Amino acid sequence: MTTIKAYGTESADADLELMEIERRDVKATDVKIDILYCGVCHSDIHAAHNDWGSATYPLVPGHEIVGRVLEVGSDVKNFKKDDLVGVGCMVDSCQTCGACEDDLEQFCEKGMVATYNSKNKHTGKKTFGGYSTSVVVTEEFVLKVPENLDIKAVAPLLCAGITTFSPLNHWKIKKGDKVGIVGLGGLGHMGIKLAHAMGAETVMITTSPDKAKDAKRLGADSVLISKDEDEMEEHKGTFDFLLNTVPVKHDINPYLKLLKRDSTMVMVGAIEPLEPMHGGSLIMGRKRVAGSLIGGIKETQEMLDFCGENNIVSDVEMIEMKDINKAFERVMDNDVKYRFVIDMKSLKDK
Amino acid sequence: MTTIKAYGTESADADLELMEIERRDVKATDVKIDILYCGVCHSDIHAAHNDWGSATYPLVPGHEIVGRVLEVGSDVKNFKKDDLVGVGCMVDSCQTCGACEDDLEQFCEKGMVATYNSKNKHTGKKTFGGYSTSVVVTEEFVLKVPENLDIKAVAPLLCAGITTFSPLNHWKIKKGDKVGIVGLGGLGHMGIKLAHAMGAETVMITTSPDKAKDAKRLGADSVLISKDEDEMEEHKGTFDFLLNTVPVKHDINPYLKLLKRDSTMVMVGAIEPLEPMHGGSLIMGRKRVAGSLIGGIKETQEMLDFCGENNIVSDVEMIEMKDINKAFERVMDNDVKYRFVIDMKSLKDK
Structure with a gap:
């Protein structure tokens, strides 16, 4: 386990604040990612505030992650150090049910593992999202990000x-x-x-x-x-x-x-x-x-490739990690064109 | 024009009663049908009571019609005297729009002509339904009824x-x-x-x-x-x-x-x-x-042929024309298994 910095909340009523969380060690099929940017999705707010009744705390949001590969496990085939990659709303699924076989992991019959606030299959603990400095994700749920795009504005593509x-x-x-x-x-x-x-x-x-x-x-x-x-x-x-x-x-x-x-x-x-x-x-x-609910991993890669070919990114407003609570308020007021993205350097330097 | 007997209503509040209506003379493309049986559809009641706000009076319900051909116009190709035929919810459409070209006359862009309570394209007056002794319908909207079926129980197939x-x-x-x-x-x-x-x-x-x-x-x-x-x-x-x-x-x-x-x-x-x-x-x-709304004429014929091959008819309770008001009440009380059908002999003999 490695202890890293993150921004999360200890309860539905509290603001997000700096906290320490643990990331698992890199297993043979894992990719460790240095998070560069993370988008702020309205779902992050619903989750933090427990609007859907399923939150457990501490909760670290963030499922629009873009970063570079820091390290890969011995069995990883498709990624190498320094690759530009993304992680979206899911980090795992059963990989064997009909939905997973049809490349629709979002509908995994045993339940997909969400990027945060889900049970982490590897540690038995829970998953923490991208409002953090790094993340370890099984290779199947890591996406290739086209290098030609403005990468800070790629993050929201993941959701x-x-x-x-x-x-x-x-x-x-x-x-x-x-x-x-x-x-x-x-x-x-x-x-x-x-x-x-x-x-x-x-x-x-x-x-x-x-x-x-x-x-x-x-x-x-x-x-x-x-x-x-x-x-x-x-x-x-x-x-x-x-x-x-x-x-x-x-x-x-x-x-x-x-x-x-x-x-x-x-x-x-x-x-x-x-x-x-x-x-x-x-x-x-x-x-x-x-x-329709997000998309499967295969389709998410197709989307990123399509965006690379067509030079499509999100319209974003960059924020520092410490300004996340203000950003949450502005999202709730529909006062953003059209997505906040956290520059994770602001957390690393803290 | 021919004057015939029918059962209809003069207002939303009145019971149905015996009345006289006019049927057009047989044109070159028309089929004149001696009505043997007519099913009682819940829509008939909604229309008679003006539940949908579009009723004009007098109104003669009935769009589940089975009968035998009495006479055909000179250009009629597919029907001859004594053929067993059916008429459903439509008696006309523009025949030229995209929906009609796709054999989906029920979605005719100019509006299909309903079997009753619609404007009659041929007379400029209005259409009257199957609670009557005969009907004149353009060939395209007449269906062939398989002779092997119990024909009184075929009527409800039309809707x-x-x-x-x-x-x-x-x-x-x-x-x-x-x-x-x-x-x-x-x-x-x-x-x-x-x-x-x-x-x-x-x-x-x-x-x-x-x-x-x-x-x-x-x-x-x-x-x-x-x-x-x-x-x-x-x-x-x-x-x-x-x-x-x-x-x-x-x-x-x-x-x-x-x-x-x-x-x-x-x-x-x-x-x-x-x-x-x-x-x-x-x-x-x-x-x-x-x-989904009824079906086009081509598909309605497919349905009748399918029912002929599989010996499918409706479960019906036969009534006389004079008992229609009681039948309406029982339909409203869900007290019918599963469709009333009027034996039109009871109107002809009246």
Whole structure:
């Protein structure tokens, strides 16, 4: 075991503060990573505050990790010292169930091991996230990061990027499709960039007219204001796909009207129960509503490679580790464009 | 125009009563049908009572029509006098839009013409349904009924049959799939028969243990009581497909848990807004909820042929035309196994 510095919390009510945690020694199949950057995901806040009721403390958040390989175990085949790598929301799974065999470890039937607040299979203790100086991860859950990208802005790709790439990829979005991205936040801004890069006619759908300019800068071909009933009527039945990133309770019926016959709206943000859905919204036009959760490791690598080829990163605001509590508050106020990333040098130098 | 006898209503509050309506003369592409039997669908009641706000009076319900051809127009190719035929929920559509070209007239972009309470394209007046002695329908919307079936019990196939066949067919249910039919009424009892005939392991999912015996008689391999949490937990993640026929407001989250990863629940009964759906119910396992509305004419013919080959008809209780108001009350009380069918001889002899 090695003792390292991290930022975490001892209870749901407390601020995050400097603490020491232990990382396991490097086993034969392990990769030890020097963490350079870690994104701040809204889930980190929900976890720290125990909003989902499953938190155990101490809790160290962080599942958008980018760093360089410090050391590899004797059996590691795909990584060597100094490789630029990433770690996302998962660090382990059973590797044998149907879901794992289908490269969908996020749906591992025995439960995937989350990057933090999960049981660590190797130590029997718990996992701690990327708000820390280093991490040891089994090779299968380490991703290659393209060297051509602005690496501090790569971190959010590991969660926000794959969460939006996976449904666009799984539902086979292609050149010419009309794709609506509902909601412009951490997820939505990646949705726009990715759908645009896939060649889709990308429409930002938002309640806020003041987001229009930024949406277009990010790659949206046009902006549809969902509060404008005339505009919504004009786009009725014209979308091949909708990616709904709205994280709070809302009425999805107006969006369903936008879909073409036999088309799908995928929910990736929904963490609160939705407003009642009308059966008629689905029945007329054989519409579909589906969910999607991050993506498997294979698909996450595909996403990173796609971003490397298309020079896509997240729009980020860099912070120092000590400013994390203020950053949490600003995320809760939707006051970030579009993702905070912690420069981990600020923790190492502390 | 020919004046014929029908049973209809002059207002939302009135009982159905004997009235006279006009049928158009047979045009070159028309088929005139002597109505032998007409099923009583719950929609007939909603329409008569103007529950959906779109009724105009007088209104003659009935869209589960079986009869024999009386006369055909000079250009009619596929039907001749005395053929056994059926008419379902539609009697016309634009025949040129994308949906019509895809044999999905129920989603006609210009609006399909419903068998009753729609604008009649030929007369400029309105359409009247099958609670009548005869009907004139354009050839494209007339279906061939297999002669080997018990024809009085064929009538409900034209709506309840296609409504359940279409999603099972569209989502490609095959031998060995585990299919759950949620709700045992007019739709559900057809869902069981059809899924069973397609070779699926068919599970009746119901709140009522007293429906178990009948469900098995209809072809269910087993019965899952949705109020029994232990039993629901046991079946969690095991269904390839769910067909939800429940027509009233209900919570679909427990059913979504029953689905395998990447599987779909199709709603065909929902006429009231559903209880709030949890995003997590969709996200975990990439589940899908979809809608389905009757079926196109081509698929309706496929359904009838399938029923002919597999000797499937509806379970019916025969009534005379004069007893329709009592039948409506019993349908509202769920007191029918599983579909009333009017013997139209009782109107002709009146």
